[in-house]
Amino acid sequence: MAELIALLIQELKLPPAIEPDTPLMSSGLIDSFHLTDLLAVLESHYRVRIDVGDIGADNFDTARQIHEFINASR
Amino acid sequence: MPAGETTSSLTLFEHFTQEAAKNPDRPAFTFLTANLEAKDYTFGELFERTHTVAEALARHQLDDHSLVGILVESQEAQVLHYLAALSLGLTPAILTPPNRKMNYDYYLRNIQGVLGYCGFSAVITSMTELAPVVPVLEPYTTCPRGEISRPAATADSEAAFLQFSSGTTGIKRGVIVNNRAVLSQLTAYGGAIGLTPGDTIVSWLPLYHDMGFIACLNLPLAFGAHTVMMQPMDWVANPAMYLRAVDRYRATLGWHPNFAFAFMADRIREPDLAGLSLGSLRGLINCSEPVTHVSQELFRERFSPYGLPGNVFWGCYAMAETTFAITYGASSDPGYLDFQGPVGAESRSNSRPFVSVGRPLAGVDLKVVSDGGQTCSDRQVGELWVKSPFNLSGYHNNPEATRTALCDGWYKTGDLGYQLDGQFFVSGRKKDMLIVAGANLYPQDIEDEVLKVAGIKLGRVAAFAAFDERLQTEELVVVAETEITGSEGLRLLSEVRQRLQAAFNISNFSVDLVAPGWLIKSSAGKMARRANREKWMAGKNF
Numbered sequence A: 001m002a003e004l005i006a007l008l009i010q011e012l013k014l015p016p017a018i019e020p021d022t023p024l025m026s027s028g029l030i031d032s033f034h035l036t037d038l039l040a041v042l043e044s045h046y047r048v049r050i051d052v053g054d055i056g057a058d059n060f061d062t063a064r065q066i067h068e069f070i071n072a073s074r
Numbered sequence B: 001m002p003a004g005e006t007t008s009s010l011t012l013f014e015h016f017t018q019e020a021a022k023n024p025d026r027p028a029f030t031f032l033t034a035n036l037e038a039k040d041y042t043f044g045e046l047f048e049r050t051h052t053v054a055e056a057l058a059r060h061q062l063d064d065h066s067l068v069g070i071l072v073e074s075q076e077a078q079v080l081h082y083l084a085a086l087s088l089g090l091t092p093a094i095l096t097p098p099n100r101k102m103n104y105d106y107y108l109r110n111i112q113g114v115l116g117y118c119g120f121s122a123v124i125t126s127m128t129e130l131a132p133v134v135p136v137l138e139p140y141t142t143c144p145r146g147e148i149s150r151p152a153a154t155a156d157s158e159a160a161f162l163q164f165s166s167g168t169t170g171i172k173r174g175v176i177v178n179n180r181a182v183l184s185q186l187t188a189y190g191g192a193i194g195l196t197p198g199d200t201i202v203s204w205l206p207l208y209h210d211m212g213f214i215a216c217l218n219l220p221l222a223f224g225a226h227t228v229m230m231q232p233m234d235w236v237a238n239p240a241m242y243l244r245a246v247d248r249y250r251a252t253l254g255w256h257p258n259f260a261f262a263f264m265a266d267r268i269r270e271p272d273l274a275g276l277s278l279g280s281l282r283g284l285i286n287c288s289e290p291v292t293h294v295s296q297e298l299f300r301e302r303f304s305p306y307g308l309p310g311n312v313f314w315g316c317y318a319m320a321e322t323t324f325a326i327t328y329g330a331s332s333d334p335g336y337l338d339f340q341g342p343v344g345a346e347s348r349s350n351s352r353p354f355v356s357v358g359r360p361l362a363g364v365d366l367k368v369v370s371d372g373g374q375t376c377s378d379r380q381v382g383e384l385w386v387k388s389p390f391n392l393s394g395y396h397n398n399p400e401a402t403r404t405a406l407c408d409g410w411y412k413t414g415d416l417g418y419q420l421d422g423q424f425f426v427s428g429r430k431k432d433m434l435i436v437a438g439a440n441l442y443p444q445d446i447e448d449e450v451l452k453v454a455g456i457k458l459g460r461v462a463a464f465a466a467f468d469e470r471l472q473t474e475e476l477v478v479v480a481e482t483e484i485t486g487s488e489g490l491r492l493l494s495e496v497r498q499r500l501q502a503a504f505n506i507s508n509f510s511v512d513l514v515a516p517g518w519l520i521k522s523s524a525g526k527m528a529r530r531a532n533r534e535k536w537m538a539g540k541n542f
Helices: A002-011 A032-046 A063-073 B012-022 B043-058 B075-087 B104-118 B168-172 B179-192 B210-223 B232-237 B240-249 B258-267 B293-306 B399-405 B443-450 B486-504 B529-540
Strands: B027-032 B038-042 B067-070 B091-094 B122-124 B159-164 B174-178 B200-203 B226-230 B253-256 B283-286 B313-315 B327-330 B365-369 B382-387 B410-420 B423-429 B434-436 B439-441 B456-468 B473-482 B509-514
Touching: A002 A032, A002 A063, A032 A063, A032 B232, A032 B258, B012 B043, B012 B075, B012 B179, B012 B210, B027 B043, B027 B075, B027 B240, B038 B043, B043 B075, B067 B075, B075 B091, B075 B159, B104 B486, B159 B179, B159 B210, B174 B179, B179 B210, B200 B210, B200 B240, B210 B226, B210 B253, B226 B232, B226 B240, B232 B240, B240 B258, B253 B258, B258 B283, B258 B293, B258 B473, B283 B293, B365 B410, B399 B410, B434 B456, B434 B473, B439 B443, B443 B456, B443 B473, B443 B486, B456 B529, B473 B486, B473 B529, B486 B509
Parallel strands: B027 B226, B067 B091, B067 B122, B091 B159, B200 B226, B200 B253, B253 B283, B283 B313, B473 B509
Antiparallel strands: B027 B038, B159 B174, B313 B327, B365 B382, B382 B410, B410 B423, B434 B439, B456 B473
C-alpha cells in the first residue's frame, strides 16, 4: 500500500498528504484526462492489464481500492 | 446540399428533411456505447423519431422562437431533441450536461446562472432542481402525445439556434445564429471539404461546443453524410475506441482539437490497435485550439503503421462567432508549413514550424490588422479580423461584449496571426484569454471562482497557461495562497479542483496551493500573471 501511494505521489504528482482512503477520482484529485495515465503507470509497475470497462468510482476511487483491484487482477 | 447551391429561403430544418428524403435508407447516425455497442438510425428513422419527440414537445405550446435549452446526457437524446425543437420553430441550445465526476452542487449553481442570464423559456431535462429558475420539460421517453402544428412561416433571417463561444465559460457570450447564416456556413464549408453522402464522420466531440455541434451534427445532416458518435467521457477514458470506430465504419473524416492527436498517440495501448486499418481516412481536421506540428507528427508516426494516409491533416480556423469555419487548407497545399515565421520571431527549428490554418472560405474576408488599424503586409503580425455571411450580429443579451467585438461589420477575433501568400497562420492571442484543450477560458473568471473557496487568501490567486509538451496544449495552472496544510490542505485542494471542473467543464489543469507570500503582485497591486507563470515554471524544473 505504501508503495502504491508513493507511486501515485511520484508519477501522478499527487500531494504527499494522500492516505489509503483519500478519494482520488470523486474528489477531483485525479481528473479524467489522467485516468489513462494512471492505468499506464499501474500496468507497467504491477505488470497487470486493467480494462477501463471494469473500473468505476465504487472499486477504483482510493489507494486501498486500487490496491485490492490490482491484487485481484494478478 | 451540393456545393454552390443557393440556400433560398428554406429553414435549416427544411434543408435537413429535403436532404434526408433523397436517401431515407442510408445511415444517418450511429451512437456508440463505451463497449462499442451501436444504435443506428437511417435518415428515414431519424426524422420519424424526431417527429415523435416533436409531438411530445408540442404539448407545451411554446411560442415560436422560444429559447429552449437541451440538457440531457446522451448524444442520441441531444440530437433528437435538437431536431424536434428546430422542427417546431423553436430556438434550441444544447447545454453542457453534468458528468459523473463533477460535484453536482457546483454544477447546478453554474448552470442556473447560464439559464437565468440567457433568458431561456424552458429547458428539456430530468434535472427537476432547475424548476425554480426556468420551466422544466421532461425529456421525451414515454410522454403522452400531443397535437403537432406546423410552425408559423419563418424568414431566413430568423433564429435557428443559440450556441456558446466556448463551453460553459461562454455563458455571457452566446451567439444566436439565424437560418441564412448557418446555411451559408454549411454550404461554404461543406463545399470546401467536398463533403458527400459517401462520407462517414467519427466523432467524440461534445455537441455543446461549436466544433461538435456544427461539424459533426449540422454539417453531415445538410449533406446526407453518416456520423458515428461516442460520448466524450468514454473517449477520454478509452481513446482507442475512436480508432476502432474509424476502422469498423471505414470513416473518412474527423474533427479534433490539437491536443487530441498527441493524446491518442501517447495514451492508446498497442494491444488495442491489433488488426486496425485507418486507410479509409481522407481528412483529420485540427481545429479550435492552436495547431502544433509536433502533435500531428506524434499521431502520424504512431499510426502510420496502421495505414494512416499521408497528408491527412487539414487546417481550419473556426469560432462560434462566425457560426464555425472561416478557413480550410490541406497539408498537401504548398506553404502549409512555415519554418521562418512572422517578422521579429525567432525562426523555428525544423521540428516546430508554424502550421497554416489554410485559406478563407468562399465569401469570407479575413485580414490582419495592426495596432494602428492598418492592414498588415506578409509576415507582419496583427489581430485577425473577419467579415463573412456567417458572422454573428451580436452576443445574446450582452451589448457591451458586442460593442467591443464588432467594428464596421468586422468581427475582431482577438487572435494574433499573419498572412503569407494567401495562407493564414495563427500565432497567439491578443485578448487575455486562455485556450485549454479547446475551451476558451478567461483568467479572471477562473481566479474569481477559486476565491469563493473558504481558506484561500483574499485576492491571492493567479491563473495562467503553461504549455504541456506531452499533450501539446496549454494547460491551465492555478496557484493559490493558503495557510492551510496537511490533510485539511488536501480537502481544500479537492474543493478547488471540483469547483473548477464544474464551473468550466475542464479536466486538464494543475492547482498548486502555496504558502502566503508566494505570489507576485505588480506595483499597481494587480496580480502579475506573467511573473507568476515564470516563477511557477522555474519551480517546476527543479
